[in-house]
Amino acid sequence: MKRLFLPLLLFIFLVFEGVAIELLPNNLVGDFLIIPHWVLILLIYITIFYDLEDTYHSVVYALIFGLLIDIVYTGTLGVYMFTYAIVTYVIHSLMKVLHSNFYVTVLAGIIGVALADLAIFVIYMVVGITDFAWSVYVGSRLIPTVLANIVFLLLLYPFIAKRLVNWKHEQLNGTT
């Protein structure tokens, strides 16, 4: 039963992304393009605190929920799926040399969100969905997005980090 918590939590985050813009104050929405990468933030938490060195739950979740975001919110399949999976995999590899603590989480969050947003920008530019100049993109989307998502990551930390470690001990150590 407890194994269903993570997919369910990811699904709830996915649904909440759809109303995220309504929660932001209007004057912020006009000037900056702030993209909520909440699913990715949770995936980063799962990579750092839940996955063992040789399990790849987070990457599998990234593939599934990335595809769901593509279907529900953008209509262009594959972009979020590919980016989220790659970013989660990179952070998974980073965790082989880093310990899972608070500072590493913030660092991984910054790297992860920035990398994901950059990759999405590059893919969308190649496909022709957007034609932003690099400088405009960095100023109006990349930096605000990373900042906003880091705030979200910090808010989430006290609720989720311990719980994920507990679930890891309950679910993964017993079976492997």
Place this chain on the structure above:
Amino acid sequence: MAFFRKKRLFLLLIGIIVLVALIGYSLRDREELSTAEQFINDTVGWAQRAIHTPINYISTIFSNIDDMRNTYSENQLLREKLAEYKSLIYEVQEIKEENEELREIVDKMDSIRDYNPIHATVTARSPERWVEQVTINKGSQAGVKVNMAVITADGMVGKIQSTSQFTSTVQLLTGFDQFNRISATVSREDGNDIFGLIEEYDKESDSLLFKIIEESEQDLEEGELVVSSGMGGVFPAGLVIGKVKEVIPDQYGLTRTALVEPAADLYEIDNVIVVDRILPGEEEEEGEQ
């Protein structure tokens, strides 16, 4: 170790191939979404509806507090307007009756102005801000079809991009590119209507580009209302699109382009009406060039 590196590279390449294949599949001109996509859209749409209601309630409370502050000045303005409307209502009634009588005489009941409204509620907005789309809670079961116009009380907000059984996605005016043209007109009293095409949304000036096909004697003025003309075959006539903000000559100086500001607020959309035109148009679809 070399074996693992090869495997990793191999997986990455497969990933890129899958990515390209999926993007190619979804950017193709698809008539409708695949069954799996429809199912996922409906499932997520159901959850979105459940979550949207309380969230909407909370955000309404905040905007209500904002509204309270300017109640007094707004009230005075509204009272003045109300007095004007009273005489207008009478006039409109007369004109409607007369119109109906005239229609009966020429034996033509349906006009390109008539449409069946399908009321719907917006349940989510795409978090990806480059993809300007919102999800509404009515789908093909309610009669929503691709390319129908979507309006609010203020004016047009977009068109239906894809439908599932119980939800559909709406492409907003801000996301229109040169493949989504609307034939539009500026209505004038003495028959000198100006016809043209709304061609795309210009992000730099935050306005729709209204390319004027037919030059008229008079110049377009700022603040004039641009409405859909119904000539495109899909949208009915008379939907308010926006107001003229500025008129600029195009790069060759032969025609002029009007910058049109959308009449509806595209950031706060709650209730929308999907417009189902009664009179069938030509087979040609508005979405095509």
